[in-house]
Amino acid sequence: MLESMAVQIRYRELPLGDLFGVLSGGAFLQRTIDNSGFTMNNWRSAWNAAADELFTVDGDREILLSIGNALGGSDTAGQIAMLELNRELLQARLREAAEMSARKGAMYRSVGLLTGLGLAVIVI
Secondary structure, eight states, X not given: OHHHHHHIIIIIOOOHHHHHHHHBTBHHHHHHXXXXXXXXXXXXXXXXXXXXXXXXXXXXXXXXXXXXXXXXXSOXXXXXXXXXXXXXXXXXXXHHHHHHHHHHHHHHHHHXXXXXXXXXXXXX
């Protein structure tokens, strides 16, 4: 989504209302559009509400909230730089989550195996 936003801002220089219309389809943007009816006065509050509803991890939600606060607040180059920075932050968070999942997955498999062995010993 962030890459698409950056491309649309860079090459088409779309106003935010048109940008959201072009990018609609994802759950987050669709929720933002549905909550705001897209007017320039209330899209930020709809963006924030969508971030609160759809993202439960604080770090991810904070990144999306900062994007919503920065969109439309600077020139094209500034918005593109902000989107690219936040895309990199989200990619780093995704890598961290994948590593944590791999570590915890191994632990849970071990716990399941040991529990099964313990129950087998008790039954025998």
